Amino acid sequence: MTDRVTGTERVKRGMAQMQKGGVIMDVVNKEQAKIAEEAGAVAVMALEKVPSDIRAAGGVARMADVSIVEEVMEAVSIPVMAKVRIGHIVEARVLESLGVDYIDESEVLTPADDLFHLDKKPFTVPFVCGCRDLGEAARRIGEGASMLRTKGEPGTGNIVEAVRHLREVQSQVRRIVHMNEDELMTEAKNLGAPFEILLQIKEAGRLPVVNFAAGGVATPADAALMMELGADGVFVGSGIFKSKNPEKFARSIVEATTYYQDYQKIGELSKDLGEAMKGIDMKTLRPEDRMQDRSF
């Protein structure tokens, strides 16, 4: 019997595989974390403000106060994730030392580095990163992300960007799978994607890591839509705790994600839910307020 090895690619990616078909919820304190766990969330994302509040507050958004992350970790037995600013090596190392189960290198926070994402491979803790297309997805995998989420536009309660990004990634994956190998290098150049990752995608017939949908899920039907379009699961940020009835929204979104093709059930789940979070039309969003454009 040989000694154990931690932090391998397989245990980092495997952790995300265990989350598939589930809902990961943003929470800002232990009460919300317990509501999420009770509702059947597969993990919680501990942060200081949900994206819609970050939007409203303006200024620089940073890693959450460590006491919030610790409070959430103590309150629930499901995995706890937390966000760091893009490229912020020290925020990431701090969260790793706290023992969080997953780190989101997230465009929802204000980037710390406007040129480079984290080199995620040397970390024991796994990372999830956002993507809008296969180029971004493949670059993040190349840097060592163990999980992806299509970005959508966080904190808007508007599903349109989430749909666009997921459809884009899916369609580009399909293209790669059907390409001849001699076409891959030019495609890698065009997408700005590492060739080796595209080759892996072609050989496996799919992305090598789990890909959740994020950024705009506000109702059970939204969550089911993302599953229908091929997401492995969903992140819900502001959609739950900015609704009128968080417990009910949380439970209904979880169940709609599992039973995403049972339309009668989704109908039932959508009854008397109360008001969803107030949404934002993309046209009214100023270019500098678009979180999805923050990455390289």
Place this chain on the structure above:
Amino acid sequence: MSRNKYRIGILSMQGATEEHAGQLRDLGHEPILIKNKEMLENVDGLIIPGGESTAIWRLMKKNKLIEAVQQFAQLKKPIFGTCAGLVLLGKSQVETEEPVSLKLMDIKVKRNGFGRQKDSFEANLDVKGIKEAYPAVFIRAPYIESVGENVEVLAAYDNKIVAAREDNLLVAAFHPELTDDNRFLELFLSMVGEKSVLMI
């Protein structure tokens, strides 16, 4: 025995369902993703996959799958639980106020016994009935603290029980479905073979 083609249900509330399905297909069997209790009627065995045990439990409860799986077990049909599946099959749990438990297998489970994700690990494991070391992947894994007298211990790591069998029930704290090694799944399929012979 394993030449027969079995229909194997995979409880699909949430978790690594597709990985199990892929391994079953590789071995020539038919995986069926189970979301409703009616679907359990037509399968020879059931896999409860890795995932989040609390999430799977709540979805099972809401959708009347707890009794259905318990009845399935009473028919002596084989059930294989990995990680969260092990937690759910166990009769009792250490330090849990509200156990998420189908109360089927006579084992006491320590959830996340090996720690959080930072402690997730790979190790080669000696498993009873498998000749050479098995590449085991442990992710926020539970272990079995103690077993009843009818439970056969199949593997231990660091003096903690990580695989066991009791009659028609098989559990592993690790994830055979995350490897290319089908030998652990073959153990389960041989149980399905034994039981289906008995039932004819």
